[in-house]
Amino acid sequence: MTLDAxxxxxxxxxxxxxxxIGFYAVIAKGNLIKKLVGLSIFQxxxxxxxxxxxxxxxxxxxxxxxxxxxxxxxNPLPQVLILTAIVVGVxxxxxxxxxxxxxxxxxxxxxxxxLLDAD
Amino acid sequence: MxxxxxxxxxxxxxVTALAIVRTKNLFIATMLLSIFSLLMAVNFFILDAAxxxxxxxxxxxxxxxxxxxxALRLTSQYERGSLASSRWIAVIVVVTTTxxxxxxxxxxxNLGDPNAPVHQHVAPFYLENTEALMGFPNVVxxxxxxxxxxxxxxxxxxVFIAAVGVMFILDARQGTGPEYELRVEKGLKHHLIxxxxxxxxxxxxxxxxxxxxxxxEYGPGGGFQAGAIVATAFILHAILEGERTALKAFSRNxxxxxxxxxxTLYGAVGVVCMLKGGTFLDYSVLMEDPVTxxxxxxxxxxxxxxxxxCGALLSIFHSFAAxxxxxxxx
Numbered sequence: 001m002t003l004d005a006x007x008x009x010x011x012x013x014x015x016x017x018x019x020x021i022g023f024y025a026v027i028a029k030g031n032l033i034k035k036l037v038g039l040s041i042f043q044x045x046x047x048x049x050x051x052x053x054x055x056x057x058x059x060x061x062x063x064x065x066x067x068x069x070x071x072x073x074x075n076p077l078p079q080v081l082i083l084t085a086i087v088v089g090v091x092x093x094x095x096x097x098x099x100x101x102x103x104x105x106x107x108x109x110x111x112x113x114x115l116l117d118a119d
Numbered sequence: 120m121x122x123x124x125x126x127x128x129x130x131x132x133x134v135t136a137l138a139i140v141r142t143k144n145l146f147i148a149t150m151l152l153s154i155f156s157l158l159m160a161v162n163f164f165i166l167d168a169a170x171x172x173x174x175x176x177x178x179x180x181x182x183x184x185x186x187x188x189x190a191l192r193l194t195s196q197y198e199r200g201s202l203a204s205s206r207w208i209a210v211i212v213v214v215t216t217t218x219x220x221x222x223x224x225x226x227x228x229n230l231g232d233p234n235a236p237v238h239q240h241v242a243p244f245y246l247e248n249t250e251a252l253m254g255f256p257n258v259v260x261x262x263x264x265x266x267x268x269x270x271x272x273x274x275x276x277x278v279f280i281a282a283v284g285v286m287f288i289l290d291a292r293q294g295t296g297p298e299y300e301l302r303v304e305k306g307l308k309h310h311l312i313x314x315x316x317x318x319x320x321x322x323x324x325x326x327x328x329x330x331x332x333x334x335x336e337y338g339p340g341g342g343f344q345a346g347a348i349v350a351t352a353f354i355l356h357a358i359l360e361g362e363r364t365a366l367k368a369f370s371r372n373x374x375x376x377x378x379x380x381x382x383t384l385y386g387a388v389g390v391v392c393m394l395k396g397g398t399f400l401d402y403s404v405l406m407e408d409p410v411t412x413x414x415x416x417x418x419x420x421x422x423x424x425x426x427x428x429c430g431a432l433l434s435i436f437h438s439f440a441a442x443x444x445x446x447x448x449x
Binding site for chain 2: 004005007008009010011012013014015016017018019020021022023024025027028029030031033034037038040041044047048051052053054055056057058059060061062063064065066072073074075076077078079080081082083084085086087088089090091092093094095097098099100101102104105108110111114
């Protein structure tokens with residue numbers, strides 16, 4: 001594997017690793033808040049993949065510059081999708097946390113094992 | 120040089136993520152998640168996504184951390200061990216999927232390849248026509264508020280629904296028995312340094328929020344970032360001065376009015392466009408000159424987005440902050 005291919009794919013490998021670290025927290029951890037933390041990491045990994053795809057070599061942020069000779073801009077579309085997804089992400093995350101808080105009030109625990117025993 | 124920095128940052132992201140998953144202390148996990156978001160924001164900036172970096176820094180590192188912390192206050196700070204039986208199955212699943220995902224990237228185009236399929240579709244159209252159609256340089260704002268205005272309207276409604284959902288779940292009446300501890304209503308009033316520094320910061324945060332809101336067409340920024348920054352300023356005020364003072368300054372009704380007003384403003388612009396003979400969210404019919412009309416339409420809907428996001432984040436924060444923790448029996 002050449003250095004070029006390594007550098008060209010490193011972002012995607014980090015995406016895959018982060019995605020699976022988050023997924024591991026979701027499936028292997030019993031604590032409900034820890035699961036949501038894992039879900040945030042999972043989500044951030046997807047953001048990283050989209051933004052990596054939007055990059056163009058030698059490009060700059062897609063804000064047009066007057067008088068630039070042959071300017072190269074990165075792709076604005078994935079950036080727009082992720083920009084809105086971040087804000088929606090925090091809103092849905094707090095919905096999840098709100099449900100966890102109510103579960104804790106009802107059962108006195110947020111550990112999956114104890115919740116299953118209590119039912 | 121940038122490439123070395125990028126490699127270093129990406130490696131640091133993986134290390135932070137591993138530390139987050141390993142720690143049993145949820146407070147530490149939350150703080151590390153904040154650092155993770157900040158690193159992610161720097162990464163986005165290196166990858167030319169200035170608008171996204173701004174959003175991630177304000178929302179990921181700021182608001183998310185505060186909401187996690189207020190949820191921890193209502194639950195517990197320590198994790199009591201994982202499900203031991205399923206642990207090895209989980210490791211096997213995760214490692215297999217990682218290998219599959221990485222092998223899937225082998226034939227994808229390199230990072231930054233200008234001939235990658237993703238750059239051949241609609242993006243060139245956006246880059247070529249933004250200047251002529253909108254008359255301002257930030258293509259991200261143009262795509263967000265005009266070319267793909269329907270999407271953004273949908274996102275604003277999702278944020279709206281999530282805020283209302285949190286309100287329904289957490290604002291329900293609580294019991295008043297002895298199992299509910301007395302809430303400390305003081306905020307950080309007894310700490311001199313946070314109060315002095317915070318008091319100095321808040322006006323500038325609000326000013327910066329308004330700048331990001333109204334300069335979003337010309338530089339990185341827009342309604343989503345501005346809403347988050349202004350909400351952060353008010354949340355800082357609430358942390359410093361305590362819940363009661365904060366709600367006196369910015370009541371729950373005012374927050375609700377911001378959410379509803381913002382989303383309605385966005386939708387109303389679309390309806391006005393229809394009444395003027397155009398299609399939904401086609402701003403060009405609003406005025407005589409289509410370019411000016413689009414600018415006016417975009418400024419109004421960005422304001423709507425900013426109001427809705429700011430109101431929603433504040434309302435979510437106060438839903439968590441106003442709830443009393445239950446005294447743990449165990």
